[in-house]
Ligand SMILES: Nc1ncnc2c1ncn2[C@@H]1O[C@H](COP(=O)(O)OP(=O)(O)OP(=O)(O)O)[C@@H](O)[C@H]1O
């Protein structure tokens with residue numbers, strides 16, 4: 001049987017000399033969901049960009065449906081029936097779904113949409129065919145992220161592609177939204193689509209993939225059917241060692257209260273009360289997990305604690321001092337660090353060098369600088385040490401952060417925040433977009449900080465992460481803490497679900 005896509009000995013060297021694909025060969029069969037997994041920087045995105053005509057390889061051959069192709073742009077790829085949904089959506093926020101769908105297709109090139117009526121007919125036909133639920137008259141900006149993604153997928157389908165590439169489509173989705181996406185993908189497969197799926201969530205890979213290809217350091221190291229591999233096998237092949245998914249051991253000693261949130265209320269600029277009378281404490285040596293579907297007030301809660309926003313009512317106390325309304329700098333000097341949920345917005349200066357990002361919170365202090373003069377030798381040796389200790393994959397600390405892969409950028413932030421000997425860690429989705437090996441590393445660093453009596457607040461939509469790390473779990477729904485669980489070792493994701501969805505609430 002001819003494969004839908006055959007890739008032979010692809011080599012990709014970026015202008016900066018990074019060899020991202022080192023003779024990659026791969027066959028993708030028709031009507032399968034083919035997962036590609038691998039560590040951050042393994043070359044997955046590069047390979048899919050080549051398949052979609054966004055990057056040109058230096059060597060190798062690509063065959064699509066038996067025909068040798070030379071893609072110079074996505075237009076060439078689309079003509080051969082290949083579509084790609086990017087992680088960062090490319091929809092016009094102020095237009096409706098319908099307007100975005102017809103925008104996405106240039107009538108002159110495709111001669112499909114000569115008028116709106118024909119367009120609408122085709123769209124309705126495809127909605128029925130693919131059983132994809134999208135609100136045509138709503139504006140994009142009014143839609144939750146999972147629905148925006150459905151629009152992106154639908155836009156690709158409208159171009160009559162039969163091969164769909166999805167690069168980390170679930171990284172930004174809640175578990176509930178991911179489930180809906182998987183239903184659609186299964187339906188698409190039944191309709192004859194071939195799907196290439198990249199994800200770091202091994203549970204998802206096991207749930208959805210027919211075939212699993214593992215990449216490491218620019219090479220394909222194996223391709224197997226799903227049944228041939230367990231989650232542990234995949235992790236081991238990816239990172240070259242055993243990875244633990246077990247719950248971390250309980251803290252030895254829980255000390256005094258470090259962080260107190262008292263009667264905290266926040267009303268946003270649209271006069272919506274997004275947090276309502278929140279109360280909790282975090283003690284030395286414990287990890288308090290906040291579980292919830294994203295968008296239930298977690299973002300604001302973290303912004304209030306870290307000084308990015310000021311409470312409407314109530315107070316936040318750090319070591320018996322009211323810090324509500326204090327600046328980010330003032331709060332940080334008291335030993336509170338923050339791993340932000342949006343790494344590009346609040347986490348790094350993209351154009352700055354890797355080493356500058358690693359020390360941006362401490363360069364003005366000795367021994368990084370003395371009497372205002374920077375100590376470059378010390379800065380370089382310290383940056384190199386951090387890169388090594390935290391396993392950040394890069395050629396040089398002189399490279400801009402933007403040249404790192406997504407997961408490695410996340411590691412830069414975690415490294416900087418956790419290496420400053422914090423007393424309190426506010427961690428939002430700390431493992432988002434990073435590979436299982438790095439995730440374990442980040443989790444171990446958080447656990448080690450806990451064992452050094454650090455107080456940790458962990459906010460995550462990933463229930464496996466919450467259940468693995470937390471000493472106690474609070475569930476947030478619609479701006480309120482609706483339930484608290486003090487015993488986590490026997491807790492399961494299913495126990496949290498009804499509270500997260502607002503179906504149940506505690507006392
Ligand atoms: N535009 C670019 N210029 C230079 N180097 C790049 C560029 N894009 C990626 N790289 C490098 O190529 C390598 C492979 O990156 P790629 O984005 O393909 O990895 P990935 O497997 O998708 O990783 P992740 O899981 O973190 O998304 C990395 O070392 C990365 O730093």
Ligand SMILES: [Mg+2]
Nearest residue numbers: 044045405406
């Ligand atoms: Mg990638």
